[in-house]
Amino acid sequence: MRVGADFRPAWWLPGPHLQTLIPNLLPRRGVRLRRERLELPDGDFLDLDWGPPRRGPVVVVLHGLEGSSRSPYAAGLIRRLAMAGYQGVVMHFRGCSGEPNRLPRAYSAGETADIAFVAGQLRTRLPDRSLGAIGVSLGGNALLRWLGEAGEAAPIDTAIAISVPFDLSQAALRMERGFSRVYQWYLVGRLKRAVASKCGRMPMPVDREKLPHLNDFRSFDDAVTAPLHGYRNVDDYYTRASSRQWLRGIRIPTLILHTENDPFMTPGVIPEAGELSDAIRLEVAAEGGHVGFMDSLGRRWLERRCVAWLEDTVGGS
Structure with a gap:
Protein backbone atom coordinates (compact mmCIF):
# COMPACT_ATOMS: atom_id res chain seq x y z
CA MET A 1 0.00 0.00 0.00
CA LEU A 168 21.19 3.22 -6.35
CA SER A 169 22.05 4.27 -9.90
CA GLN A 170 19.42 7.02 -9.96
CA ALA A 171 20.40 8.15 -6.48
CA ALA A 172 24.05 8.47 -7.54
CA LEU A 173 23.05 10.60 -10.52
CA ARG A 174 20.93 12.86 -8.30
CA MET A 175 23.89 13.46 -6.01
CA GLU A 176 25.80 15.02 -8.91
CA ARG A 177 23.31 17.88 -9.26
CA GLY A 178 22.91 21.18 -7.45
CA PHE A 179 23.46 21.50 -3.71
CA SER A 180 23.34 17.72 -3.39
CA ARG A 181 26.94 17.74 -4.60
CA VAL A 182 27.86 19.13 -1.17
CA TYR A 183 26.51 15.99 0.51
CA GLN A 184 28.37 13.88 -2.04
CA TRP A 185 31.63 15.77 -1.46
CA TYR A 186 31.35 15.26 2.28
CA LEU A 187 30.42 11.57 2.21
CA VAL A 188 32.80 10.51 -0.56
CA GLY A 189 35.59 12.39 1.24
CA ARG A 190 34.96 10.38 4.38
CA LEU A 191 34.91 7.14 2.43
CA LYS A 192 38.19 7.95 0.69
CA ARG A 193 39.93 8.80 3.96
CA ALA A 194 38.78 5.52 5.49
CA VAL A 195 40.08 3.53 2.52
CA ALA A 196 43.39 5.41 2.45
CA SER A 197 43.89 4.70 6.15
CA LYS A 198 43.15 1.02 5.58
CA CYS A 199 45.62 0.85 2.70
CA GLY A 200 48.31 1.84 5.17
CA ARG A 201 47.49 -1.11 7.45
CA MET A 202 46.83 -4.04 5.14
CA PRO A 203 47.01 -5.13 1.48
CA MET A 204 44.01 -3.77 -0.39
CA PRO A 205 42.79 -4.54 -3.93
CA VAL A 206 42.54 -0.80 -4.51
CA ASP A 207 44.82 1.58 -6.44
CA ARG A 208 45.62 4.10 -3.73
CA GLU A 209 46.97 6.62 -6.26
CA LYS A 210 43.51 6.84 -7.84
CA LEU A 211 41.73 7.67 -4.58
CA PRO A 212 42.20 11.48 -4.79
CA HIS A 213 40.50 11.47 -8.20
CA LEU A 214 37.38 9.60 -7.08
CA ASN A 215 35.13 12.58 -6.47
CA ASP A 216 31.64 11.15 -6.93
CA PHE A 217 29.76 8.09 -5.76
CA ARG A 218 29.78 6.40 -9.13
CA SER A 219 33.55 6.53 -9.58
CA PHE A 220 34.20 5.56 -5.94
CA ASP A 221 31.79 2.64 -6.08
CA ASP A 222 33.31 1.44 -9.34
CA ALA A 223 36.91 1.58 -8.08
CA VAL A 224 36.37 0.59 -4.43
CA THR A 225 32.95 -0.62 -3.31
CA ALA A 226 32.29 -3.02 -6.19
CA PRO A 227 35.62 -4.92 -6.19
CA LEU A 228 35.77 -5.10 -2.38
CA HIS A 229 32.32 -6.66 -2.13
CA GLY A 230 32.21 -9.11 -4.99
CA TYR A 231 30.58 -7.06 -7.76
CA ARG A 232 31.94 -6.88 -11.31
CA ASN A 233 31.68 -3.11 -11.58
CA VAL A 234 29.55 -0.19 -10.45
CA ASP A 235 26.63 -1.10 -12.72
CA ASP A 236 26.58 -4.65 -11.37
CA TYR A 237 26.68 -3.27 -7.82
CA TYR A 238 23.89 -0.76 -8.34
CA THR A 239 21.70 -3.29 -10.13
CA ARG A 240 22.09 -6.15 -7.68
CA ALA A 241 22.26 -4.14 -4.45
CA SER A 242 19.25 -1.88 -5.04
CA SER A 243 16.27 -2.85 -2.89
Missing part, protein backbone atom coordinates in the same frame (compact mmCIF):
# COMPACT_ATOMS: atom_id res chain seq x y z
CA ARG A 2 1.25 3.48 -0.90
CA VAL A 3 -0.36 6.42 0.92
CA GLY A 4 0.38 10.01 1.83
CA ALA A 5 2.25 10.52 5.09
CA ASP A 6 0.50 12.38 7.90
CA PHE A 7 3.41 14.82 8.19
CA ARG A 8 3.39 18.62 8.22
CA PRO A 9 6.85 20.21 7.98
CA ALA A 10 7.94 23.07 10.20
CA TRP A 11 7.19 26.34 8.45
CA TRP A 12 10.62 27.65 9.37
CA LEU A 13 12.35 24.75 7.61
CA PRO A 14 11.25 25.17 3.99
CA GLY A 15 12.73 23.08 1.22
CA PRO A 16 14.68 19.83 1.27
CA HIS A 17 18.03 21.02 2.55
CA LEU A 18 17.01 22.70 5.79
CA GLN A 19 14.92 19.64 6.70
CA THR A 20 17.98 17.48 5.96
CA LEU A 21 20.63 19.59 7.70
CA ILE A 22 18.97 21.15 10.76
CA PRO A 23 18.01 17.86 12.50
CA ASN A 24 21.69 16.91 12.30
CA LEU A 25 22.91 20.23 13.67
CA LEU A 26 20.55 20.74 16.59
CA PRO A 27 21.83 19.36 19.92
CA ARG A 28 20.38 15.99 20.90
CA ARG A 29 20.05 14.34 24.30
CA GLY A 30 21.53 10.89 24.12
CA VAL A 31 21.51 7.94 26.48
CA ARG A 32 24.24 5.78 27.95
CA LEU A 33 25.17 2.94 25.61
CA ARG A 34 26.76 -0.42 26.32
CA ARG A 35 29.05 -1.86 23.65
CA GLU A 36 29.13 -5.51 22.69
CA ARG A 37 31.46 -7.05 20.12
CA LEU A 38 30.28 -9.94 17.97
CA GLU A 39 32.93 -12.10 16.33
CA LEU A 40 32.00 -13.10 12.77
CA PRO A 41 32.63 -16.44 11.08
CA ASP A 42 35.05 -14.86 8.56
CA GLY A 43 37.33 -13.51 11.30
CA ASP A 44 35.97 -9.97 11.33
CA PHE A 45 33.74 -8.35 13.95
CA LEU A 46 30.65 -6.21 14.41
CA ASP A 47 30.01 -3.81 17.29
CA LEU A 48 26.56 -3.41 18.84
CA ASP A 49 25.70 -0.40 21.02
CA TRP A 50 22.86 -1.28 23.40
CA GLY A 51 20.53 1.36 24.78
CA PRO A 52 19.25 1.39 28.38
CA PRO A 53 17.84 -1.98 29.53
CA ARG A 54 14.13 -2.30 28.81
CA ARG A 55 11.68 -5.21 28.98
CA GLY A 56 9.87 -4.51 25.72
CA PRO A 57 10.59 -5.75 22.19
CA VAL A 58 14.15 -5.50 20.89
CA VAL A 59 14.64 -3.04 18.01
CA VAL A 60 17.84 -3.03 15.94
CA VAL A 61 18.79 0.30 14.34
CA LEU A 62 20.80 0.12 11.10
CA HIS A 63 22.55 3.41 10.38
CA GLY A 64 23.19 5.10 7.05
CA LEU A 65 26.36 5.69 5.03
CA GLU A 66 29.27 6.48 7.36
CA GLY A 67 26.85 6.65 10.28
CA SER A 68 27.07 5.16 13.76
CA SER A 69 25.35 5.22 17.13
CA ARG A 70 26.67 8.79 17.42
CA SER A 71 24.66 9.95 14.40
CA PRO A 72 21.91 12.31 15.58
CA TYR A 73 19.10 10.26 14.04
CA ALA A 74 20.42 7.05 15.65
CA ALA A 75 20.90 8.68 19.05
CA GLY A 76 17.40 10.15 18.84
CA LEU A 77 15.81 6.85 17.89
CA ILE A 78 17.55 4.95 20.69
CA ARG A 79 16.46 7.54 23.24
CA ARG A 80 12.86 7.56 22.01
CA LEU A 81 12.75 3.76 21.97
CA ALA A 82 13.97 3.66 25.57
CA MET A 83 11.33 6.19 26.62
CA ALA A 84 8.66 3.95 25.08
CA GLY A 85 9.93 0.80 26.78
CA TYR A 86 11.73 -0.77 23.81
CA GLN A 87 15.20 -2.28 23.98
CA GLY A 88 17.12 -0.40 21.30
CA VAL A 89 20.45 -1.50 19.87
CA VAL A 90 22.52 0.01 17.07
CA MET A 91 24.24 -2.44 14.75
CA HIS A 92 27.36 -0.86 13.31
CA PHE A 93 28.30 -1.90 9.84
CA ARG A 94 31.90 -3.04 9.53
CA GLY A 95 34.37 -0.24 10.20
CA CYS A 96 31.76 2.26 11.44
CA SER A 97 32.03 1.83 15.22
CA GLY A 98 35.17 3.94 15.63
CA GLU A 99 37.60 1.05 15.15
CA PRO A 100 38.67 -0.22 11.70
CA ASN A 101 37.50 -3.70 10.85
CA ARG A 102 40.04 -6.46 10.23
CA LEU A 103 39.36 -7.35 6.60
CA PRO A 104 39.77 -5.33 3.38
CA ARG A 105 36.00 -5.44 2.80
CA ALA A 106 33.75 -3.08 4.74
CA TYR A 107 30.03 -2.62 4.01
CA SER A 108 27.76 -1.71 1.15
CA ALA A 109 24.13 -0.87 0.36
CA GLY A 110 23.59 -4.51 -0.55
CA GLU A 111 24.95 -5.94 2.71
CA THR A 112 22.59 -8.61 4.01
CA ALA A 113 24.76 -11.35 5.54
CA ASP A 114 25.77 -9.29 8.56
CA ILE A 115 22.18 -8.21 9.22
CA ALA A 116 21.09 -11.84 9.01
CA PHE A 117 23.87 -12.86 11.42
CA VAL A 118 22.91 -10.26 14.03
CA ALA A 119 19.19 -11.00 13.73
CA GLY A 120 19.87 -14.71 14.10
CA GLN A 121 22.03 -14.15 17.15
CA LEU A 122 19.38 -12.00 18.82
CA ARG A 123 16.58 -14.41 17.99
CA THR A 124 18.56 -17.30 19.49
CA ARG A 125 19.58 -15.30 22.55
CA LEU A 126 16.16 -13.74 23.20
CA PRO A 127 13.62 -16.26 21.86
CA ASP A 128 10.74 -14.88 23.93
CA ARG A 129 11.17 -11.23 22.86
CA SER A 130 9.64 -9.67 19.77
CA LEU A 131 12.30 -8.39 17.38
CA GLY A 132 12.12 -5.40 15.04
CA ALA A 133 14.50 -3.39 12.89
CA ILE A 134 14.75 0.22 11.73
CA GLY A 135 16.98 0.92 8.73
CA VAL A 136 17.99 4.45 7.77
CA SER A 137 19.05 5.43 4.23
CA LEU A 138 21.75 2.91 3.18
CA GLY A 139 20.81 0.80 6.20
CA GLY A 140 17.20 0.91 5.04
CA ASN A 141 18.14 -0.29 1.58
CA ALA A 142 20.12 -3.19 3.03
CA LEU A 143 17.27 -4.05 5.41
CA LEU A 144 14.64 -4.13 2.65
CA ARG A 145 16.88 -6.19 0.39
CA TRP A 146 17.45 -8.71 3.18
CA LEU A 147 13.75 -8.93 3.99
CA GLY A 148 12.94 -9.50 0.32
CA GLU A 149 15.53 -12.24 0.09
CA ALA A 150 14.40 -13.93 3.31
CA GLY A 151 10.65 -13.72 2.69
CA GLU A 152 8.70 -15.70 5.26
CA ALA A 153 11.94 -16.98 6.81
CA ALA A 154 12.94 -13.52 8.08
CA PRO A 155 13.60 -13.95 11.82
CA ILE A 156 12.13 -10.58 12.81
CA ASP A 157 8.56 -9.48 13.46
CA THR A 158 8.39 -5.97 12.06
CA ALA A 159 10.52 -3.42 10.19
CA ILE A 160 10.78 0.27 9.36
CA ALA A 161 12.85 1.75 6.51
CA ILE A 162 13.50 5.49 6.26
CA SER A 163 14.66 7.60 3.27
CA VAL A 164 15.76 4.58 1.25
CA PRO A 165 17.74 4.92 -2.03
CA PHE A 166 15.63 2.24 -3.73
CA ASP A 167 17.49 2.67 -7.04
CA ARG A 244 13.48 -1.86 -5.27
CA GLN A 245 13.26 -5.21 -7.04
CA TRP A 246 13.09 -7.08 -3.71
CA LEU A 247 10.04 -5.35 -2.27
CA ARG A 248 7.48 -7.88 -3.53
CA GLY A 249 9.21 -10.61 -1.53
CA ILE A 250 8.78 -8.96 1.88
CA ARG A 251 6.40 -10.89 4.13
CA ILE A 252 6.64 -9.22 7.55
CA PRO A 253 4.83 -5.95 8.43
CA THR A 254 7.07 -3.20 7.05
CA LEU A 255 6.67 0.58 7.16
CA ILE A 256 8.60 2.70 4.66
CA LEU A 257 8.83 6.47 5.22
CA HIS A 258 9.92 8.68 2.35
CA THR A 259 9.66 12.23 0.98
CA GLU A 260 9.21 13.48 -2.56
CA ASN A 261 11.83 16.23 -2.04
CA ASP A 262 14.62 14.01 -0.68
CA PRO A 263 17.82 15.67 -2.00
CA PHE A 264 19.62 12.32 -2.10
CA MET A 265 17.37 11.00 -4.89
CA THR A 266 14.55 11.88 -7.28
CA PRO A 267 10.84 11.17 -6.80
CA GLY A 268 11.19 8.65 -9.63
CA VAL A 269 12.98 6.17 -7.37
CA ILE A 270 9.93 5.86 -5.10
CA PRO A 271 8.16 2.55 -5.80
CA GLU A 272 4.61 2.50 -7.08
CA ALA A 273 1.89 0.62 -5.21
CA GLY A 274 2.12 -2.31 -7.62
CA GLU A 275 5.76 -2.89 -6.71
CA LEU A 276 4.97 -3.46 -3.04
CA SER A 277 4.01 -6.68 -1.29
CA ASP A 278 0.86 -6.75 0.81
CA ALA A 279 3.03 -6.54 3.95
CA ILE A 280 4.37 -3.08 3.10
CA ARG A 281 2.91 0.30 3.97
CA LEU A 282 4.76 3.08 2.10
CA GLU A 283 4.03 6.55 3.47
CA VAL A 284 5.23 9.39 1.24
CA ALA A 285 5.35 13.02 2.34
CA ALA A 286 5.63 15.90 -0.11
CA GLU A 287 8.36 17.50 2.01
CA GLY A 288 10.74 16.46 4.78
CA GLY A 289 14.16 16.14 3.17
CA HIS A 290 16.45 13.18 3.82
CA VAL A 291 15.88 11.64 7.27
CA GLY A 292 14.40 14.97 8.34
CA PHE A 293 10.66 14.96 9.07
CA MET A 294 10.68 17.84 11.58
CA ASP A 295 7.11 18.98 12.09
CA SER A 296 5.55 22.39 12.67
CA LEU A 297 6.44 22.39 16.35
CA GLY A 298 10.07 21.58 15.65
CA ARG A 299 9.58 18.07 17.00
CA ARG A 300 10.73 14.90 15.32
CA TRP A 301 7.69 13.32 13.71
CA LEU A 302 9.94 10.53 12.46
CA GLU A 303 10.60 9.16 15.95
CA ARG A 304 6.95 9.37 16.97
CA ARG A 305 5.83 7.57 13.82
CA CYS A 306 8.35 4.78 14.36
CA VAL A 307 7.15 4.17 17.93
CA ALA A 308 3.50 4.23 16.82
CA TRP A 309 4.22 1.58 14.16
CA LEU A 310 6.03 -0.61 16.69
CA GLU A 311 3.11 -0.34 19.10
CA ASP A 312 0.72 -1.41 16.34
CA THR A 313 2.80 -4.38 15.18
CA VAL A 314 4.68 -5.81 18.18
CA GLY A 315 3.11 -3.99 21.13
CA GLY A 316 4.87 -2.10 23.91
CA SER A 317 6.72 -3.00 27.06
Whole structure:
Protein backbone atom coordinates (compact mmCIF):
# COMPACT_ATOMS: atom_id res chain seq x y z
CA MET A 1 0.00 0.00 0.00
CA ARG A 2 1.25 3.48 -0.90
CA VAL A 3 -0.36 6.42 0.92
CA GLY A 4 0.38 10.01 1.83
CA ALA A 5 2.25 10.52 5.09
CA ASP A 6 0.50 12.38 7.90
CA PHE A 7 3.41 14.82 8.19
CA ARG A 8 3.39 18.62 8.22
CA PRO A 9 6.85 20.21 7.98
CA ALA A 10 7.94 23.07 10.20
CA TRP A 11 7.19 26.34 8.45
CA TRP A 12 10.62 27.65 9.37
CA LEU A 13 12.35 24.75 7.61
CA PRO A 14 11.25 25.17 3.99
CA GLY A 15 12.73 23.08 1.22
CA PRO A 16 14.68 19.83 1.27
CA HIS A 17 18.03 21.02 2.55
CA LEU A 18 17.01 22.70 5.79
CA GLN A 19 14.92 19.64 6.70
CA THR A 20 17.98 17.48 5.96
CA LEU A 21 20.63 19.59 7.70
CA ILE A 22 18.97 21.15 10.76
CA PRO A 23 18.01 17.86 12.50
CA ASN A 24 21.69 16.91 12.30
CA LEU A 25 22.91 20.23 13.67
CA LEU A 26 20.55 20.74 16.59
CA PRO A 27 21.83 19.36 19.92
CA ARG A 28 20.38 15.99 20.90
CA ARG A 29 20.05 14.34 24.30
CA GLY A 30 21.53 10.89 24.12
CA VAL A 31 21.51 7.94 26.48
CA ARG A 32 24.24 5.78 27.95
CA LEU A 33 25.17 2.94 25.61
CA ARG A 34 26.76 -0.42 26.32
CA ARG A 35 29.05 -1.86 23.65
CA GLU A 36 29.13 -5.51 22.69
CA ARG A 37 31.46 -7.05 20.12
CA LEU A 38 30.28 -9.94 17.97
CA GLU A 39 32.93 -12.10 16.33
CA LEU A 40 32.00 -13.10 12.77
CA PRO A 41 32.63 -16.44 11.08
CA ASP A 42 35.05 -14.86 8.56
CA GLY A 43 37.33 -13.51 11.30
CA ASP A 44 35.97 -9.97 11.33
CA PHE A 45 33.74 -8.35 13.95
CA LEU A 46 30.65 -6.21 14.41
CA ASP A 47 30.01 -3.81 17.29
CA LEU A 48 26.56 -3.41 18.84
CA ASP A 49 25.70 -0.40 21.02
CA TRP A 50 22.86 -1.28 23.40
CA GLY A 51 20.53 1.36 24.78
CA PRO A 52 19.25 1.39 28.38
CA PRO A 53 17.84 -1.98 29.53
CA ARG A 54 14.13 -2.30 28.81
CA ARG A 55 11.68 -5.21 28.98
CA GLY A 56 9.87 -4.51 25.72
CA PRO A 57 10.59 -5.75 22.19
CA VAL A 58 14.15 -5.50 20.89
CA VAL A 59 14.64 -3.04 18.01
CA VAL A 60 17.84 -3.03 15.94
CA VAL A 61 18.79 0.30 14.34
CA LEU A 62 20.80 0.12 11.10
CA HIS A 63 22.55 3.41 10.38
CA GLY A 64 23.19 5.10 7.05
CA LEU A 65 26.36 5.69 5.03
CA GLU A 66 29.27 6.48 7.36
CA GLY A 67 26.85 6.65 10.28
CA SER A 68 27.07 5.16 13.76
CA SER A 69 25.35 5.22 17.13
CA ARG A 70 26.67 8.79 17.42
CA SER A 71 24.66 9.95 14.40
CA PRO A 72 21.91 12.31 15.58
CA TYR A 73 19.10 10.26 14.04
CA ALA A 74 20.42 7.05 15.65
CA ALA A 75 20.90 8.68 19.05
CA GLY A 76 17.40 10.15 18.84
CA LEU A 77 15.81 6.85 17.89
CA ILE A 78 17.55 4.95 20.69
CA ARG A 79 16.46 7.54 23.24
CA ARG A 80 12.86 7.56 22.01
CA LEU A 81 12.75 3.76 21.97
CA ALA A 82 13.97 3.66 25.57
CA MET A 83 11.33 6.19 26.62
CA ALA A 84 8.66 3.95 25.08
CA GLY A 85 9.93 0.80 26.78
CA TYR A 86 11.73 -0.77 23.81
CA GLN A 87 15.20 -2.28 23.98
CA GLY A 88 17.12 -0.40 21.30
CA VAL A 89 20.45 -1.50 19.87
CA VAL A 90 22.52 0.01 17.07
CA MET A 91 24.24 -2.44 14.75
CA HIS A 92 27.36 -0.86 13.31
CA PHE A 93 28.30 -1.90 9.84
CA ARG A 94 31.90 -3.04 9.53
CA GLY A 95 34.37 -0.24 10.20
CA CYS A 96 31.76 2.26 11.44
CA SER A 97 32.03 1.83 15.22
CA GLY A 98 35.17 3.94 15.63
CA GLU A 99 37.60 1.05 15.15
CA PRO A 100 38.67 -0.22 11.70
CA ASN A 101 37.50 -3.70 10.85
CA ARG A 102 40.04 -6.46 10.23
CA LEU A 103 39.36 -7.35 6.60
CA PRO A 104 39.77 -5.33 3.38
CA ARG A 105 36.00 -5.44 2.80
CA ALA A 106 33.75 -3.08 4.74
CA TYR A 107 30.03 -2.62 4.01
CA SER A 108 27.76 -1.71 1.15
CA ALA A 109 24.13 -0.87 0.36
CA GLY A 110 23.59 -4.51 -0.55
CA GLU A 111 24.95 -5.94 2.71
CA THR A 112 22.59 -8.61 4.01
CA ALA A 113 24.76 -11.35 5.54
CA ASP A 114 25.77 -9.29 8.56
CA ILE A 115 22.18 -8.21 9.22
CA ALA A 116 21.09 -11.84 9.01
CA PHE A 117 23.87 -12.86 11.42
CA VAL A 118 22.91 -10.26 14.03
CA ALA A 119 19.19 -11.00 13.73
CA GLY A 120 19.87 -14.71 14.10
CA GLN A 121 22.03 -14.15 17.15
CA LEU A 122 19.38 -12.00 18.82
CA ARG A 123 16.58 -14.41 17.99
CA THR A 124 18.56 -17.30 19.49
CA ARG A 125 19.58 -15.30 22.55
CA LEU A 126 16.16 -13.74 23.20
CA PRO A 127 13.62 -16.26 21.86
CA ASP A 128 10.74 -14.88 23.93
CA ARG A 129 11.17 -11.23 22.86
CA SER A 130 9.64 -9.67 19.77
CA LEU A 131 12.30 -8.39 17.38
CA GLY A 132 12.12 -5.40 15.04
CA ALA A 133 14.50 -3.39 12.89
CA ILE A 134 14.75 0.22 11.73
CA GLY A 135 16.98 0.92 8.73
CA VAL A 136 17.99 4.45 7.77
CA SER A 137 19.05 5.43 4.23
CA LEU A 138 21.75 2.91 3.18
CA GLY A 139 20.81 0.80 6.20
CA GLY A 140 17.20 0.91 5.04
CA ASN A 141 18.14 -0.29 1.58
CA ALA A 142 20.12 -3.19 3.03
CA LEU A 143 17.27 -4.05 5.41
CA LEU A 144 14.64 -4.13 2.65
CA ARG A 145 16.88 -6.19 0.39
CA TRP A 146 17.45 -8.71 3.18
CA LEU A 147 13.75 -8.93 3.99
CA GLY A 148 12.94 -9.50 0.32
CA GLU A 149 15.53 -12.24 0.09
CA ALA A 150 14.40 -13.93 3.31
CA GLY A 151 10.65 -13.72 2.69
CA GLU A 152 8.70 -15.70 5.26
CA ALA A 153 11.94 -16.98 6.81
CA ALA A 154 12.94 -13.52 8.08
CA PRO A 155 13.60 -13.95 11.82
CA ILE A 156 12.13 -10.58 12.81
CA ASP A 157 8.56 -9.48 13.46
CA THR A 158 8.39 -5.97 12.06
CA ALA A 159 10.52 -3.42 10.19
CA ILE A 160 10.78 0.27 9.36
CA ALA A 161 12.85 1.75 6.51
CA ILE A 162 13.50 5.49 6.26
CA SER A 163 14.66 7.60 3.27
CA VAL A 164 15.76 4.58 1.25
CA PRO A 165 17.74 4.92 -2.03
CA PHE A 166 15.63 2.24 -3.73
CA ASP A 167 17.49 2.67 -7.04
CA LEU A 168 21.19 3.22 -6.35
CA SER A 169 22.05 4.27 -9.90
CA GLN A 170 19.42 7.02 -9.96
CA ALA A 171 20.40 8.15 -6.48
CA ALA A 172 24.05 8.47 -7.54
CA LEU A 173 23.05 10.60 -10.52
CA ARG A 174 20.93 12.86 -8.30
CA MET A 175 23.89 13.46 -6.01
CA GLU A 176 25.80 15.02 -8.91
CA ARG A 177 23.31 17.88 -9.26
CA GLY A 178 22.91 21.18 -7.45
CA PHE A 179 23.46 21.50 -3.71
CA SER A 180 23.34 17.72 -3.39
CA ARG A 181 26.94 17.74 -4.60
CA VAL A 182 27.86 19.13 -1.17
CA TYR A 183 26.51 15.99 0.51
CA GLN A 184 28.37 13.88 -2.04
CA TRP A 185 31.63 15.77 -1.46
CA TYR A 186 31.35 15.26 2.28
CA LEU A 187 30.42 11.57 2.21
CA VAL A 188 32.80 10.51 -0.56
CA GLY A 189 35.59 12.39 1.24
CA ARG A 190 34.96 10.38 4.38
CA LEU A 191 34.91 7.14 2.43
CA LYS A 192 38.19 7.95 0.69
CA ARG A 193 39.93 8.80 3.96
CA ALA A 194 38.78 5.52 5.49
CA VAL A 195 40.08 3.53 2.52
CA ALA A 196 43.39 5.41 2.45
CA SER A 197 43.89 4.70 6.15
CA LYS A 198 43.15 1.02 5.58
CA CYS A 199 45.62 0.85 2.70
CA GLY A 200 48.31 1.84 5.17
CA ARG A 201 47.49 -1.11 7.45
CA MET A 202 46.83 -4.04 5.14
CA PRO A 203 47.01 -5.13 1.48
CA MET A 204 44.01 -3.77 -0.39
CA PRO A 205 42.79 -4.54 -3.93
CA VAL A 206 42.54 -0.80 -4.51
CA ASP A 207 44.82 1.58 -6.44
CA ARG A 208 45.62 4.10 -3.73
CA GLU A 209 46.97 6.62 -6.26
CA LYS A 210 43.51 6.84 -7.84
CA LEU A 211 41.73 7.67 -4.58
CA PRO A 212 42.20 11.48 -4.79
CA HIS A 213 40.50 11.47 -8.20
CA LEU A 214 37.38 9.60 -7.08
CA ASN A 215 35.13 12.58 -6.47
CA ASP A 216 31.64 11.15 -6.93
CA PHE A 217 29.76 8.09 -5.76
CA ARG A 218 29.78 6.40 -9.13
CA SER A 219 33.55 6.53 -9.58
CA PHE A 220 34.20 5.56 -5.94
CA ASP A 221 31.79 2.64 -6.08
CA ASP A 222 33.31 1.44 -9.34
CA ALA A 223 36.91 1.58 -8.08
CA VAL A 224 36.37 0.59 -4.43
CA THR A 225 32.95 -0.62 -3.31
CA ALA A 226 32.29 -3.02 -6.19
CA PRO A 227 35.62 -4.92 -6.19
CA LEU A 228 35.77 -5.10 -2.38
CA HIS A 229 32.32 -6.66 -2.13
CA GLY A 230 32.21 -9.11 -4.99
CA TYR A 231 30.58 -7.06 -7.76
CA ARG A 232 31.94 -6.88 -11.31
CA ASN A 233 31.68 -3.11 -11.58
CA VAL A 234 29.55 -0.19 -10.45
CA ASP A 235 26.63 -1.10 -12.72
CA ASP A 236 26.58 -4.65 -11.37
CA TYR A 237 26.68 -3.27 -7.82
CA TYR A 238 23.89 -0.76 -8.34
CA THR A 239 21.70 -3.29 -10.13
CA ARG A 240 22.09 -6.15 -7.68
CA ALA A 241 22.26 -4.14 -4.45
CA SER A 242 19.25 -1.88 -5.04
CA SER A 243 16.27 -2.85 -2.89
CA ARG A 244 13.48 -1.86 -5.27
CA GLN A 245 13.26 -5.21 -7.04
CA TRP A 246 13.09 -7.08 -3.71
CA LEU A 247 10.04 -5.35 -2.27
CA ARG A 248 7.48 -7.88 -3.53
CA GLY A 249 9.21 -10.61 -1.53
CA ILE A 250 8.78 -8.96 1.88
CA ARG A 251 6.40 -10.89 4.13
CA ILE A 252 6.64 -9.22 7.55
CA PRO A 253 4.83 -5.95 8.43
CA THR A 254 7.07 -3.20 7.05
CA LEU A 255 6.67 0.58 7.16
CA ILE A 256 8.60 2.70 4.66
CA LEU A 257 8.83 6.47 5.22
CA HIS A 258 9.92 8.68 2.35
CA THR A 259 9.66 12.23 0.98
CA GLU A 260 9.21 13.48 -2.56
CA ASN A 261 11.83 16.23 -2.04
CA ASP A 262 14.62 14.01 -0.68
CA PRO A 263 17.82 15.67 -2.00
CA PHE A 264 19.62 12.32 -2.10
CA MET A 265 17.37 11.00 -4.89
CA THR A 266 14.55 11.88 -7.28
CA PRO A 267 10.84 11.17 -6.80
CA GLY A 268 11.19 8.65 -9.63
CA VAL A 269 12.98 6.17 -7.37
CA ILE A 270 9.93 5.86 -5.10
CA PRO A 271 8.16 2.55 -5.80
CA GLU A 272 4.61 2.50 -7.08
CA ALA A 273 1.89 0.62 -5.21
CA GLY A 274 2.12 -2.31 -7.62
CA GLU A 275 5.76 -2.89 -6.71
CA LEU A 276 4.97 -3.46 -3.04
CA SER A 277 4.01 -6.68 -1.29
CA ASP A 278 0.86 -6.75 0.81
CA ALA A 279 3.03 -6.54 3.95
CA ILE A 280 4.37 -3.08 3.10
CA ARG A 281 2.91 0.30 3.97
CA LEU A 282 4.76 3.08 2.10
CA GLU A 283 4.03 6.55 3.47
CA VAL A 284 5.23 9.39 1.24
CA ALA A 285 5.35 13.02 2.34
CA ALA A 286 5.63 15.90 -0.11
CA GLU A 287 8.36 17.50 2.01
CA GLY A 288 10.74 16.46 4.78
CA GLY A 289 14.16 16.14 3.17
CA HIS A 290 16.45 13.18 3.82
CA VAL A 291 15.88 11.64 7.27
CA GLY A 292 14.40 14.97 8.34
CA PHE A 293 10.66 14.96 9.07
CA MET A 294 10.68 17.84 11.58
CA ASP A 295 7.11 18.98 12.09
CA SER A 296 5.55 22.39 12.67
CA LEU A 297 6.44 22.39 16.35
CA GLY A 298 10.07 21.58 15.65
CA ARG A 299 9.58 18.07 17.00
CA ARG A 300 10.73 14.90 15.32
CA TRP A 301 7.69 13.32 13.71
CA LEU A 302 9.94 10.53 12.46
CA GLU A 303 10.60 9.16 15.95
CA ARG A 304 6.95 9.37 16.97
CA ARG A 305 5.83 7.57 13.82
CA CYS A 306 8.35 4.78 14.36
CA VAL A 307 7.15 4.17 17.93
CA ALA A 308 3.50 4.23 16.82
CA TRP A 309 4.22 1.58 14.16
CA LEU A 310 6.03 -0.61 16.69
CA GLU A 311 3.11 -0.34 19.10
CA ASP A 312 0.72 -1.41 16.34
CA THR A 313 2.80 -4.38 15.18
CA VAL A 314 4.68 -5.81 18.18
CA GLY A 315 3.11 -3.99 21.13
CA GLY A 316 4.87 -2.10 23.91
CA SER A 317 6.72 -3.00 27.06
